[in-house]
Amino acid sequence: MSKDISDPRLIRLAMAYETLHPARLDDLVSLYSDQAVFKDPFNEVRGRRAITRVFSHMFKQIKEPRFTVLEGASNGYNAFLLWELKFLRDSGQTMAICGTSYLEFALDGLVLVHRDYWDPVEEIFAKVPVLGSIARYLQRKLSATP
Incomplete structure (x- = not known):
């Protein structure tokens, strides 16, 4: 974790994500209102129970x-x-997704809004053999640069 984070709410949340595994899912979700x-690009849910389902599904996928x-x-809230x-992919190859999360905190310091921003086309679909060629073609076709 970056040493630049000074907000205790963010430190707790970052630590919960960095130590996340199925047995500690309740630790993460307890930080949410x-x-x-x-x-995120695939889900829009409300409430702790639904957030738990999203992460449980991630661990299965x-x-x-x-x-x-x-x-x-x-900055404030x-x-x-x-x-x-x-x-890990099924092949054993490591994949990485880079993203950012926008957060809003409630007065009690719990997360009220969590919105993930990342590009599933670039980060996942472009790396899948058949979908990848289609995704790359569409990216080139829609790009403003040749």
Whole structure:
């Protein structure tokens, strides 16, 4: 974890993500408000129970996921975390997804809004053999640069 993070709320959250595994999922989710909204490119859910389902599903879908928090910043009740998620593909090759999370904290210091921003086309689909060629073609076609 980056040593630049000074906000205790972000430190707790970063530590929970960096030590996350199925047996510690409750530790992470306890840092979220009962009515927290969590959104990423594949999910939009509300509440601790639904957030738990999202991460339980992640553990079923990918092997050995590990988050590393690279940077963090906060301004009052708003914050950002820059992170990397590494996991193993079926082939044993390590994959990495880089992203950022926008956070809003409630008055009690719990996460009220968690919005992840990362590009599933670049980070996942472009690395899958058949989908990758289609994704790269579309990226070239839609790019403003030749």
